[in-house]
Amino acid sequence: MTTASDLLTSFGINGVASVVIIGLFSILKNQPLNARVYFAKWQLKGEKVGPTGSLPAGTGIRRYINLDAKSYIHVMDWIKDCLRMPEAELIDHAGLDSAVFLRLILLGLKLFVPLTVVGFVVLVPLNVTDKQLSNDLKDKALTYDALDTITISNISTASRREYRNIVALRFTFLALQIARPDQFTILCRCIPEDPDEPIATHVDHFFRVNHPDHYLLSQVVYNANDLAKLVKRRAKLQNKITYLQGVMDKKLKPARPTVKTGYWGLWGKKVDQINYYDDEIAKLTDQITAERMRVLTEDKAVMPAAFVSFETRWGAAVCSQTVQSRDLSKWLTEWAPEPRDVYWANLPIPYHRLNSRRLGMLILTIVLVIFFFFPVTFVQGFANLQQLERNLPFLKPIVELDVLKSAIQGFLPGLILKIFLLALPYVLNIMTRFEGHVSYSRIDKYAAAKYFGFMVVNVFLGNVLVGSAFEQLKEFIDRPTQIPKTLAQAVPMKATFFITYIMVDGWTGLAVTLMRLIPLLLFHFRSALMVRTTRDLERATPVGTIELNTALPQLGLYFILGLVYAVISPFILPFIVVSLGASYVVNRNQILNCYEAKYESAAAFWPHMFGYIIIGLLLKHLTLIGLMALKEATSSTPFLLPLPICTLIFYLYCKNRFEEAFHSYALEEAKAKDTIERAREPDLDVRAFLENAYIHPTLRSVVAGNDLAGDESDDDGAD
Amino acid sequence: MTTASDLLTSFGINGVASVVIIGLFSILKNQPLNARVYFAKWQLKGEKVGPTGSLPAGTGIRRYINLDAKSYIHVMDWIKDCLRMPEAELIDHAGLDSAVFLRLILLGLKLFVPLTVVGFVVLVPLNVTDKQLSNDLKDKALTYDALDTITISNISTASRREYRNIVALRFTFLALQIARPDQFTILCRCIPEDPDEPIATHVDHFFRVNHPDHYLLSQVVYNANDLAKLVKRRAKLQNKITYLQGVMDKKLKPARPTVKTGYWGLWGKKVDQINYYDDEIAKLTDQITAERMRVLTEDKAVMPAAFVSFETRWGAAVCSQTVQSRDLSKWLTEWAPEPRDVYWANLPIPYHRLNSRRLGMLILTIVLVIFFFFPVTFVQGFANLQQLERNLPFLKPIVELDVLKSAIQGFLPGLILKIFLLALPYVLNIMTRFEGHVSYSRIDKYAAAKYFGFMVVNVFLGNVLVGSAFEQLKEFIDRPTQIPKTLAQAVPMKATFFITYIMVDGWTGLAVTLMRLIPLLLFHFRSALMVRTTRDLERATPVGTIELNTALPQLGLYFILGLVYAVISPFILPFIVVSLGASYVVNRNQILNCYEAKYESAAAFWPHMFGYIIIGLLLKHLTLIGLMALKEATSSTPFLLPLPICTLIFYLYCKNRFEEAFHSYALEEAKAKDTIERAREPDLDVRAFLENAYIHPTLRSVVAGNDLAGDESDDDGAD
Structure with missing residues (x-):
């Protein structure tokens, strides 16, 4: 106690x-040295807020360490x-x-x-x-x-x-x-197959018929998960090269680094590491180009889902809130997440599998909740000193010290619980991703619920209720x-x-x-x-x-x-x-x-x-x-x-x-915003602005025209 | 047992x-005599189905009684x-x-x-x-x-x-x-008050702005409950006169009937009944005309609800399924019921009272369910013969008869339960009406749930579970x-x-x-x-x-x-x-x-x-x-x-x-039906057909132009 x-x-x-x-x-x-850590946001914005902001930019040591004694008072x-x-x-x-x-x-x-x-x-x-x-x-x-x-x-x-x-x-x-792309766009899922036309055309026809006055364009979803993996691997290698070159530049190591070519660098032939990685990158780049072509041309890579954009917010609001088809499991529409919020890796999951995935994760969560009791109780019991003494008798002389005893009794239980809880979010996040939510915001929301x-x-009931x-x-x-x-x-x-x-x-x-x-x-x-x-x-x-x-x-x-x-x-x-x-x-x-x-x-x-x-x-x-x-x-x-x-x-x-x-954008609001925008910017080209908004990040450069720059892979979500 | x-x-x-x-x-x-009872539907349709249908129309007694022996075989x-x-x-x-x-x-x-x-x-x-x-x-x-x-x-x-x-x-x-009016119409409730314009204009402006391409017309809801009551009372009196004249024509009573003018005809001056009712009807007709004028002209009689009609089914489907205003408790839209299905008496109920009414009725239902046990158990106990003999000893010799005993034991419990259940639907129907549903179909649905x-x-648990x-x-x-x-x-x-x-x-x-x-x-x-x-x-x-x-x-x-x-x-x-x-x-x-x-x-x-x-x-x-x-x-x-x-x-x-x-009409379906109809009947005048569809039945004649015929009060719903 x-x-x-x-x-x-x-x-x-x-x-x-x-x-x-x-x-x-x-x-x-x-310290100006740390400004990029503690004022990261402002630094990225280019605004000089922080210790260097209020002072004249120092020179020499002053660029790194704040020697102004007055600033320490405040x-x-x-x-x-x-x-x-x-x-x-x-x-x-x-x-x-x-x-x-x-x-x-x-x-x-x-x-x-x-x-x-x-x-x-x-x-x-x-x-x-x-x-x-x-x-x-x-x-x-x-x-x-x-x-x-x-x-x-x-x-x-x-x-x-x-x-x-x-x-x-x-x-x-x-x-x-x-104006943001997601205001004009909906995500349509469960598009039925049509024997006569490819999905892209089918989507286009469907919305052209059923929303004739407002439909603008649609962008089908490609299954680019493999591509994203390749791009990611290449980025990792590039990072490694940068690091190795940094080490060499600073002359921290005498010779050029070498690596073995086998798995995990454990066996195989020894080669020069930088050259080896350069070769690998070249190979990957070829693979990426090939995979990109495959995704863009092969029918199988097109998923039965599409981002559908409208000329007005009103049109998008209407489409996201209404039932499209008499078969209620087809042409499901929802408001699209922001482009940066889209979790691309989940879009290719067939919609009808989502229910069973969610059910499975629900059961797993319940099981986890129940079994989480065991380690916590076990370790908490450890923090109980009588037991600790019995289990690890050599600790006895230390534990008998009154100060330490109090410290352990008063500090450890809370800390242990906290440590267990620290590992949990990662597990829950992975589980929630598996549920197939299409945006980071929703993954966070449902991971939070778990x-x-x-x-x-x-934490609450488990600690309150005594006994098994x-x-x-x-x-x-x-x-x-x-x-x-x-x-x-x-x-x-x-x-x-x-x-x-x-x-x-x-x-x-x-x-x-x-x-x-x-x-x-x-x-x-x-x-x-x-x-x-x-x-x-x-x-x-x-x-x-x-x-x-x-x-x-x-x-x-x-x-x-x-x-x-x-x-x-x-x-x-x-x-x-x-x-x-x-x-x-x-x-x-x-x-x-x-x-x-x-x-x-x-x-x-x-x-x-x-x-x-x-x-x-x-x-x-x-x-x-x-x-x-x-x-x-x-x-x-x-x-x-x-x-x-x-x-x-x-x-x-x-x-x-x-x-x-x-869940819904009120039509009154949508209409008002449409009207105001038309008055303010009469020649805003909505099409140009929406055309490339919802393209998988690894495909964006290709579709947009320039084939070479292909490493906007920070948010490809393939992890 | x-x-x-x-x-x-x-x-x-x-x-x-x-x-x-x-x-x-x-x-x-x-029997041809009963054809109007057993073939009511066909008779109203004007089709001669039934015993007279298959035979040549008889004369004399044959018009009433079927003397064709062959027909009795079949x-x-x-x-x-x-x-x-x-x-x-x-x-x-x-x-x-x-x-x-x-x-x-x-x-x-x-x-x-x-x-x-x-x-x-x-x-x-x-x-x-x-x-x-x-x-x-x-x-x-x-x-x-x-x-x-x-x-x-x-x-x-x-x-x-x-x-x-x-x-x-x-x-x-x-x-x-x-084409039915309810396909083109939605019911909009909780219309906020506008200081500058009356509700009718406000509704018109709102939908003209927010559904510019499809909005056609709107019909505000009048609180005509008092009017409906007057019309109903007049109809009742007219019925009575018809009956009295029928009695006189057939000479079933010697003199002209008289009635006392006080409440319930129990006291007051004795007057000639038919003349008295005629006078009453004349008075009521005046009152009805006055009340009608009041309802149509007074601002207070206009409720914050309206039937809003659209040019296309697509427009109505969109409006019924979407959120209109950023204040989610205003401008609530739902698909309108058929005109004959509308329960007019409930439309004037303020929307914010519906929740408390429903809650109240839910509690009342639970209380009723619990207290319903008492009479059933009590009367069931009565059907238990031992108790019956004890309570009513004079029945003993009858009850002791074996046949009767079996009849009572085997027949009564089921019958008693059935009789109690017969009275229940009326009570439940009144309760459900009080909940404020706007259509007969919904009242039936929720009364059924109760x-x-x-x-x-x-019936099930109460009879299964023994003991209190x-x-x-x-x-x-x-x-x-x-x-x-x-x-x-x-x-x-x-x-x-x-x-x-x-x-x-x-x-x-x-x-x-x-x-x-x-x-x-x-x-x-x-x-x-x-x-x-x-x-x-x-x-x-x-x-x-x-x-x-x-x-x-x-x-x-x-x-x-x-x-x-x-x-x-x-x-x-x-x-x-x-x-x-x-x-x-x-x-x-x-x-x-x-x-x-x-x-x-x-x-x-x-x-x-x-x-x-x-x-x-x-x-x-x-x-x-x-x-x-x-x-x-x-x-x-x-x-x-x-x-x-x-x-x-x-x-x-x-x-x-x-x-x-x-709940929702799929847009694909709505669009398809719109398109087909436009092709088939290119000059269908939707406006003419919708203009008077959703007017309170007691007001219909006035608004439609002819002031005199005002007794389409069969479905005024004021009971």
Whole structure:
């Protein structure tokens, strides 16, 4: 069991660690040497923001290290700086996804700061005095009840308003956007085969007939996955050559490097490495040219899917929202993702296989969730010192030290959980890609949903519920009415564990994120060896991105913890508030200075996030009902029973009222934007602008005319 | 407990009753006198089908009574006759709704005839021999299992094929339809108020801007509910006058009738009745004219809803399927119902109240379902003879008679349940109307869903589960894993009860329906007293309609009984098969000869019916799992567990794959029909044909130009 002193140790370790890392970051950030790491976004934009920005460009050592003592006084000003930019400008600078993500953190603060205040003013004194007055439980229950009512109405109003605001933001954002190809384009799948004409012509005819006034052009989807692999391999080799040449230029090695030609360079003839790679590249280039021809000419390489573009946004909006064919499994249309958001590798998957793939991944996720319990429990047991001593007796003298003991008890459990969770997103991402979503934004969204499942079941329930998870599960299925009571018994006992988890994840973890240690090292390594031209420097600049697939579920977990513990054990709230506050500052800094969005989904993830909050509310209600039943405050239990039902109704209401905004583009909006654009730019050539927008990146150069430059393979998605 | 001899008595009573009634019907049907009752539909069409049709029109007594002895030999030929018409012709004659309803009965036959055969060939011998070999339960379980697999795969394929067929029928039906106003029209609700212009202009402008190429005209919805009430009251008075004059003409009463002027004719001055009613009608006519002017001129009478018509089906299909405004709760569009299908009284209900109305009715339905147990149990207990003797001791000598005893035990429980269920549809219909659906077809569909809830919970579960329903319910919520076992224990014991229920409902009940006793009497009463002109005769002709709101759930119950008992107690299957066969013949006869569809929803009820079948399958699975667990055939239980899950997946698959066809009109189809029509009738004036289609029936004459004829109030829907 974690005790109060363990908690204090953990507080000490995490507090000190965070402060030290943040201090280090503030100093590192102040060095012109690191500007490309900590101001990556501005550097790429060509704007000289950062330590060199405010100073006259130094010479010599000053180009690398900041010797201006005055600037160290203001070393913590970055916090002020990053909070300064207004939201509208932020949306412009970093996109709506990032801005909405920040709003969500703010939403958390708006909910939990008042709850903390109420909790400490009302509940803590009540709990303290309650020890003497244990007979008037009823009073306490009523206070719980009243508090809970406040909490819930607060959350409902706040989240409903937030929903409306985000919908409004989304529409405004879409209305203000410049003409983007995805506004005019839909993705059509399940195109039936026609014996008389190839798919491209068939698509063209179909839309020319059924959308005669608005149809513009269509671009069939090629299965260029093999081609993408070749291009990728060539890029890798080119990278290696650059590196080797860098090493030689710097004379770090005496002779020209050699390599064996067999697999993995382990056996075979020894040859000169650079020459060998050059030959390989030449071979690959030939293969690529051949494969490209094959893809473009062979009928089999054409998939029954196409990007169909319209002359107006109205036409595209109509086509994406309507049923095209009487066979409902044919000619399925949906709004096209942005060109950079398209996950090309999934487009060739036959549509009818998607269902079974999704089902398979659902089952696999459930299996993973269940089996994830084992390693966590095992390693957690290890962190239990009695067991550790028994298993590894030679550690006994060390472990017996009181300080170390506290450190291990207070720090390790949270850390172990965090480490296990770190590996998870990669697995979940691969699984979600396999499901066949056609855009990165959707892959992230559904990977996030799976991760959230882990957060709820493994992190929250798994740590709350004592005893074997399987037995508990069986018990739950057998007697579901016992769930609230079990929760109510277990939840209060685990408050300290979650406090250490929050400190590890929300304090130290955030500080590490802020620091960007790995990008920093990588950048210096690269710039030492591989950078010769400005383009090389640009490619070496480590631009990050918010990993929404993990950031959203983590935020969701904080909501759950805050909501569930708000009434039961408000001591956890200040830790959450500090975490959220820090998260807001850190994420805002990263978004402003060094993150570049991979795609712009216009906050398409919000409905999921709203669902997470609702799940938190439901867990809260269940726990509260169980608590009332346990304390036999039966007079107030019946008043609590409608709570989860009302929450569900509220969820359905919001879903009904708002969610369509995330799937469909309102015709009124589309028409208005069309009209305004026609007035402003009467001779905008939509065709020219759409013609090459949705071509597989490895084919783009060929189709566009110039055959040679073929390495825009950064986003071919074949990994 | 119902015993085998009770069952035999019930069989005797119901068998004899059905045969007698059907015989009576066959003779009555043969009389020209009754042609307007039994061939109502043909008579209204002006075709002389029926006993006068095949014979030379008789004179004198022959006009009323069939004296041709030869025709009595072929008196049962109506069964052959009514089975003769092919489906395509039937659809043409009676509409798709009726044809699909018949298909559903056929689907039941297709499922249960093979099951009966298999059941009697495999299961019955097994059950008989099993008494000696009670130790090899495992074998039996495996046979169950195998049989069940056959059943399920049979049902899945059959219902999936049926789904596809019905979707195909629906599209073909829509494609073959002549131009109907609802193909070009959508219903737009939640029109926001505009300070500058009235609603009619606002609607016009909105659609002119956002659907410029296809918009034709719009017709706002007036709140004419008060007007409809006045018109209805006038019609009632006119009816009374006709009746009184009929009585006077026939000289059935000596003096002119008088009436008191107070409420309900109970007090006040005595006046001449006919003159008094004439005065009242004159007054009402003035009021109607005034109210009509008010509705048409006052702004308040205009509701924020409008029927919007387009020049092409394509335009209407697009508008009905798309989101119009960025505020998702404004400008909601849906496909308009047929003009005759519109339930005008509900159109003025503000849209935002619909959710709370629906929620309220949902809660009321649940409460009704729970409290419906009490009277049924109470009256059922009465039918229990021991109790009856105790309560009413004077009945003892009668009740002790063995024949009577069997009659009561075997006949009463089914009959009592049936009587309670007879009153229910009216209540449910009123409740569903209150929910605010805008068309009769939808009211029927949702009333049917509620009625089906009663069928499952009160008829099926309520009779299966012994003991107090509430206790059982509490037990179920506490320990859901016990549901299958409880079902498995109770279901086999109740087979005889359901057999009597099926005989009462499916044999005698159907015969009574066929007979049309009440319409027959009413028609003869009316034609004696109130019919003077041909138009009066037409209005007196009793055209019925299939009551889909009760017919569908009843069919659903038969599916449930058949599926659940198929493996457990196949003795019930022949009764179901006979019932379904009779139902097919009877309904086909009624649909062909005397039912006229109130509306044509193109089989919009099928997705619900499909859901009923799935619920039957799920209940079957649960019972079977419980049975296996009870018999401890644990080796086969794990194989059964995935069954309900697979069924759910199958349901979701079908829903995904087909259901959209019932909400949206595919653009390809719409375009094709537009094109064909333009080629066939190049100068069809769509505007003229749509202009007055969607006007409230009490206003139609005014808007159309002639102010006087204002009694097309048959479908004003103000009841």
